[in-house]
Amino acid sequence: MAKKKKELYLSDRQPLNLGGVIMLVLSYAILIFWAFAILWPLSQMVISAFNGKQYDYLISNSVFEFSTIHFDYLFKETLYLTWVKNTILIAVTTAVLTILIVSFTGYAYSRFRFKGRKPSLMAIMLIQTIPSFAGITAYFTMYSILNSITPVFTRQLMLIMIYVGGGIASNTFILKGYIDSISTELDDAAKIDGCSNMQVYRLIIMPIVRPMLAIIALWSFIGPFMDYLLPSVLLTSPESYTLAAGLFTLINNRETLNQPAFAAGGLLTAIPIVILFAALQKQLVSGLAKGSVKG
Template sequence: MGIFKKKNDLYLSDKQPLTLVGKIGLLLSYIVLIIWSYAILWPLFQMVVSAFNGEQGKNLMLNGNFEFSFKHFEYLFNETLYLRWVANTIFIAITTAILTLIIVSFTGFAYSRYRFKGRKASLMTIMLIQTIPAFAGITAYFTMHSIISSVVPSFSRQMMLILIYSGGGIAGNTFILKGYLDSISTELDDAAKIDGCSNMKVYRLIIMPIARPMLAIIALWSFIGPFMDYLLPKVLLTSPESYTLAAGLFTLVNNERSLNQPAFAAGGLLTAVPIVIMFIVLQKQLVSGLSKGSVKG
């Protein structure tokens, strides 16, 4: 009985009660988090209100009357090239994600499972490439486009943008996927090879199903990139018909003739829809990828 009584006097966890300094620190942490949340949520709230406020004119009025209306969305669809911008962005985003996934899955697998000459040097090069901003090579991009388009006349500036996004994402994502694959035991590879699997079958049947969560994250990052980037599309794409969403919507706030800030807010709100859909689709892969691939048979 004495032993049980002594155990009952122990805390349920190893954590000691907070001291006065600990309580003050916890309070300050909550205050910082609340301020940070307010700084993020307040602009989003204003964007949603402005997008549906029929009382808004061409300029945003944060402290005005509110009348629920879809007129800013109607302006966006009827008076601008918004649908064309959406189609351009989705095409670029999907193509970029597919190209990045195909190349990164092979390069990540190769760096993780093979030992070859120049492996460490190339990995260091990949790390150093990440320190160079994409915009720094704008002159080289124009030169490359001129050379390729002279050989392939149908090569458009949008395709050049896809190559830039894919090429820029391959280096960092290869390093990330390589680190993830390094955590997967090579005993699975050996067991599959004993059963007669080739290296390609090991890659396709063993490694890729296990790596599906990381591949889903890479796909999501690659898909979001073209939606968020403004600078490169604005420089490389010369006609409004070829603009992406970021470049197209910016014409609603930087041009006096097409100025419509509430429509810009409505467009920004709708921009999140494809990203949310993509996240919902890939969320299933994040869960299912953890339970498949490592079971033999």
């Protein structure tokens, strides 16, 4: 009897049966639908932002004619550049302070055992369960107290404190878990070579946790761009608005209603976030290999 030729496959996985084929088709159908649900609104926003035929300041299915009139309106008739400056200032300050503090707190909670460690970790976990809008009354009280002590303390500084406080509470626990996965043998080897705790932190731990710090920096930077509730409540003058609060004035008031300009502002708002994401991608890749080698 002639031996049957064995079928060769490019992997060890067996060919899909009928059920597997159905599940694969269903998975692709869900992914395609999800991609359409995301890309269609984005495409409508891009078309509306560059469509000069929408003179009625409402997004509609009018004939497309490329124009930048909505961007001109955004720069000339609104305080868009002021909102951009305010948002970038708040976002950068929030990201820098969050990274600076979280890098120390995450390292301390992971590598040191001190009195009150577990209760404070529990408190950090509980703080994450409290929504930010639930503390609006407390924020106003804190602002009144601090502003009475020093008039230099502005509402924007109060907003930065809220963002940094929330970032520390959530990211400390995340970074601690990340550092816990790093072997303490690296710390011991460095200490044998004469490194202090600070040198271990700077030369060993920091390069390894750089990918996680990059993610935390990205989250902290994006927060002020995406948040509308707190800026709209705490900031009272249009000159102090962030982008989310400022752009919302273009769609919530009949006198200033301009939906295409709002779409144009949304497109421009994404530019700093995309630039930061592209810059941090290098850190996400290069940080994985550095720091694990002692020396």
